[in-house]
Amino acid sequence: MTSSIDTPLGLGDEARQLSLLIQSVTDYAIYMLDAEGHVRSWNSGGERIKGYSPQEVIGLHFSRFYLPEDVEAGLPAKGLAAARQHGKYEAEGWRLRKDGRRFRASIVIDPIWQGDELIGFAKITRDITQSYEAGLRLQEAQHALVQSQKIEAVGKLTFGLAHDFNNLLTVIINSLELLARRSGGDARITQLVDTAMQAADHGALLTRQLLSFARGQRLIADRNNVNDLLMRSMELYRRTCGPNVTFKTQLQPDLPLVEVDAAQFEACLMNLVANSRDAMPCGGQVTIATRLIQRARPDVADATLQPFVCVEVADNGSGIAPELVERVMEPFFTTKEVGKGSGLGLSQVFGFAAQSGGFATIGSVVGQGTVVRICLSPVGG
Known part of the structure; x- marks a missing residue:
């Protein structure tokens, strides 16, 4: 006599266990579509992620979960066609919850064949909104860091150049002031010195702006x-x-x-x-x-x-x-x-x-x- 623990499970037991397994998964929406894309089964993960109860969603076309612009572009049909042709379809994109809020989804669609006949699709959806947004924040932080390092490097170079240029301008301005005192009232020399002083003053303004960029301005x-x-x-x-x-x-x-x-x-x-x-x-x-x-x-x-x-x-x-x-x-x-x-x-x-x-x-x-x-x-x- 064989004990019950050694008795192989019957098909009914396997089906019940599979159903319990799928229903127990809450982090993934796992459900079946018919060959045209209508929902035929719904697990607790689908209800948690998308907000629909089984009674609300079974029989509806799965395009309901897509953004209107994606439906208009034919993405749901293209996903089913790709799964049928290639044996699997994987994608990532924005989807809609029952209340209209968007979430970032990672989806997999597998065709279900019975012999040579396509009888439906197995669809798995995972909510990756948090990891997606965290990735965007990381990219933004990395971009900001690279930009900051770039500007810092340019700033250090600018700081040195501005100081050297400022020292040269100091010599030029002092020399022009001496020339102005010794011009002896010559109008032509005075005019030339004034023009040179205006250019030097403009150069001094540029050095102040450079120092301001390089954070060296007092x-x-x-x-x-x-x-x-x-x-x-x-x-x-x-x-x-x-x-x-x-x-x-x-x-x-x-x-x-x-x-x-x-x-x-x-x-x-x-x-x-x-x-x-x-x-x-x-x-x-x-x-x-x-x-x-x-x-x-x-x-x-x-x-x-x-x-x-x-x-x-x-x-x-x-x-x-x-x-x-x-x-x-x-x-x-x-x-x-x-x-x-x-x-x-x-x-x-x-x-x-x-x-x-x-x-x-x-x-x-x-x-x-x-x-x-x-x-x-x-x-x-």
């Missing part, structure tokens, strides 16, 4: 309200825009104080307003806005949200091509025509923001405009 930081700083120079910004550009402000009241060099802050805003004006030769609108925002630092991996006082200058000008947006912060890089810009304005803004303990960002859409934001940590924030 800042005199004090506690300031950015709205007060903006109001103090608002008329200057308005005149910088010129007659063809509408100038607007959107200043959030009661912003916390920030520690910032007022003169350098105003110089940065002048650069941004002038850039916006130049991007709209036929007219447009420049808006200066302030607000308190919560965001993570883009230059720090896995940074947490924290408060920043944000000052932004936006225009509705020509915009910047996507492949050029990240380069505009580099010194001497400019999207303007030759002779119409030194390429130091935005690099100065980014350098000033970093040296002030914050950061700057730029966003642009070709044909729609550009917005540059200077984000500064509030005092005590």
Whole structure:
């Protein structure tokens, strides 16, 4: 006599065990489709991931889980056709839950054959939203790190060059001042010296901008309200825009104080307003806005949200091509025509923001405009 423990399981027992196994899996939606793609079975994983009970979903076409644009593109039918032709179909994409929310899915479709007849498909779906988003954050952090290292390397080179150039300018300016004293009132010599001095002063301005980008500019930081700083120079910004550009402000009241060099802050805003004006030769609108925002630092991996006082200058000008947006912060890089810009304005803004303990960002859409934001940590924030 054979004991029950040694008795082979019957087909009914195997079917029940298989059903229990599939129903016990909650991390995967495992279900069967008929040959046309209608749901014929549904496990607890499908209910957990997609939100449908078996009574709600059995009999429906599985295209219900796809985004409308994917259905219109025929992706559900293409998946079944690929599984039928190749014996398996694997893909990753966005799918819909019952409540309309999207989730990132990894899916596998296997054909089920009975002899030479296709009787349906086995479909497995896994929710990979968290790992997908974590991967995107890692890519963004790696990209930010590479960009930060690149800018740091350029900054070190720029710092050395700016100091050497500044030393040369000091000798030139001192020599010009001596020549001016010994000109003996000769109008021609005086004119030549004045022209040379203007060029030297322009060179000194360039070195200050380079040092600002390289974070070597000496800042005199004090506690300031950015709205007060903006109001103090608002008329200057308005005149910088010129007659063809509408100038607007959107200043959030009661912003916390920030520690910032007022003169350098105003110089940065002048650069941004002038850039916006130049991007709209036929007219447009420049808006200066302030607000308190919560965001993570883009230059720090896995940074947490924290408060920043944000000052932004936006225009509705020509915009910047996507492949050029990240380069505009580099010194001497400019999207303007030759002779119409030194390429130091935005690099100065980014350098000033970093040296002030914050950061700057730029966003642009070709044909729609550009917005540059200077984000500064509030005092005590």
